[in-house]
Amino acid sequence: MNWTAFWDAAWQFTLVTGLSFVALCLVASMIRFYQLSSPTALLATTATISETLRFQAYLAARLGTAYRLPDPFCLLIATGPAVAAAIREQTLKIIRNTVRQADVVLALDDGTIGILLDTSRRHVEPIIARIQNALTAAGGLRVGVVSCPENGVRVQPLMAAAQAAIPAAGTDWALATPLTGAEPLPPVEDEDAAGDHGAWVDQLTGVLRPDRLRRVMPKFVARYRREGEPVSLIYLDVDYLERYNDHYGRAAGDEILRGLGLLLQHQVREDDLIGRVSEDDFVILLNCPPAAALLTANRLGGAIKKATFAAAGYTLKVTISGGVASCPEHGRTATQIFDAAHAALRAAQDRGRNMCLLFDDTMKPYHTASLGADPF
Template sequence: MTNPIPPVSVVTRQREIREQYVLMLPERLAALAQAAGDARRLSSLAHGLIGSASTFGFTELADAARQLDQATRALVAGEEEAATRIDAALALALRLGEQVATSPVPDVSEEETSARAEEITVYVLEDDPVQARELVAQLRPYGYHAIAYADPDSFADAVRTCAPEAMLVDIICGPDTDAGSDIVFTLSAEGPVPPTIFLSGRDDFEARLSAVRAGGAGYLVKPVDPAVLAERLDQIIGRDSARPYRVLLVDDDALVAAEYATALGAAGMEVEVLADPVRAIGHIRRFLPDLLLLDNRMPGCSGLELAAVLRQQEGMLSLPILFLTADEDLTDKRLALDLGAEDLLRKPIKNAKLVEQVRARVRRARQLQAMMARDSLTGALNHAMVQEHLATEVARARREGEPLSFAMIDVDRFKRVNDEHGHAAGDRVLRSLSRLLRQRLRRSDIVGRYGGEEFAVILPRTNPQEAALILDNLRKAFHAVGFRGGDDKLFHVTFSAGVAGLTDTGDLASLNLSADAALYFAKRAGRDRVHVSGSISASA
């Protein structure tokens, strides 16, 4: 499996793949020459050469291979005069291929690299040092690295030098009542600026209008609730706190598949590559991809045939499928759409374009799934889905002999929060805890809301002691988060947690009961702590 790739290694990895392709090209050309008397075999090899050569930027070779593919298809269809065209196209492809194989490998341009996963950095313009420190500290538990600047000039210089992902700007900075909006307006006149949220003690129309004219994406009146601010930041930068997008790429050309996997991995996706379509069903059930990326023409089983087989499988009717093809014939596209495919993309496709297409499809699929599987208030999985995932993880842990932990979390004195600060504040507390869990836990962990103020966490390949340590760190981080109620007073909230591990003789029911009992113990022991089932004391 290809995990998200560090940005510094992307260009290096893509150049290595191209060097491998050029090194192996003579072998492909030899196979092409040997198939000269077999039109069907020649067509298959030529089609593969179209896709690979175009993917790696060798357009002249790809065009020659396309001419060869078209001529061989014409011969198979009964056009005898196509034999002459085959000889000419084959000779051209072999000559151009030899030139590629003996020439220096071209560099990978920045345009060919895909969008990359980035660190979430936020610049803050705030002349009050106390408020600046509070903002920086309050955003840290949500995974934002905030850097504060006290004056507009140093703030602007920093943006020009290295732009952040988002900006928080106090409109009133120093004696000038519009210094914040003015500096953002100046920056926007120089070029595109990051999404900006304006913060201000002013709530008048003129202040809001100046923020709009400066291109502000949001406006919050001080004092700012950290949970609301984090939620707005998530929205304006399009942050997805769920697990990385998972893509199963099925392509019999290993180097082309490696190129696409590198591009998608560089964009923060998890990619598994499969050369044999016959094994796809097992891989889908194990890997649980968000999207299937299929090469249309593969030996033994085409992409269209594989899609038809998958649509017969329970649970795979809604799996998004994108086809890749070097064919110009639109017949396959109509067939692909009939099978419920998202689209059929023509090779060559730029890496950035491929990433864009995959992201759009997965984002839409997850949104549809979320409507059915997630709690509308917090975005966490609902109770039924947690139990479904837990049953899957129990079976996997048994099969692979790996540890599995299950935790139940309950917000302490939540009724008091609602009574003293209002139900709107209580809702923000629940959303904040859900966001904190989903952002700070590992990608393999699963978070759900059981109902009310109770949450559940599944921690695969983790023993109870390790799980307790992870949750205890989250407990401390959550306690540091500040909230504001209807009276604008800052308050803090804690949670208690119970952790249970899957035993040799345990099952789904016993795991639920053990975690619930451990949570009850943590509550009785004084709250604001994590207790492990079967242990004597709880950590606080």
């Protein structure tokens, strides 16, 4: 028996097996990372750990959607006789029956009750009054109330402000004072427009309209810059959409865009900002570094390539091209990273389409050409 050949074969087998195992672990880790980047997934993972963490996950998800749909909401922290351990479950049931089904009511780890109400600070008083009336026999509650965005847009500061707003015995509830200089995110021209879904969302694709995206995007970038966190922008274009319009009709192109809008919303995280900037272009803003943004762009491209779109009696498939740029690596303002991502998109189109590229110095000629396109 040739022992040298035997040991060589055994070594090669061990090496291949080990490398395969490492590759599988890396793939599994990446999949798990993207699952946990979603607040919805976070809710499931925290369910068995802590009710407070689960409540904070709901709050984080609600803060994320505040960028996409500018609906105000209130956070309530309640204590008092009705929260006593012996009757807490009954109190929770009464509150849940009093508020709307979509509102969140949970018992927190410190013995208080957390409530998320999908309403503005202007309309919170009658809701609290209904809760107090329902709990009169149990001794009532003392409730601290904060609202988003008036009292901030971060989980921990909002939780702390609501705790601090809980009034002393003898007072039912207290509303925290808005932060000095606080401004609603996204900004609106009038208060009534804030709750108007149609005023913000593109009716075809379900994402932010171009004019609304222009107003929200600089604030998104500025917010994370103030906190020293990275911001990345993905600029996506549907490859050859005009050919689909010419061959199958404009209605088919609209169905493709409708499906893409829905797919993108399901693929990105709740706190990512997504909008439409032209007929077949989408922009996504993410709180992540350049490498992670490029990975996300390629993942989106792969998901779209696998998808099918039913339109005009046909089953159609499309691909996308994309450009990625980040702050501060490629610019320090919304306009600068928008132009850089647009330049990277142009480079991807020139290199054959159906790919996503991260902006680099070789794309500066495209960058010059894109300046002024859809400025923010």
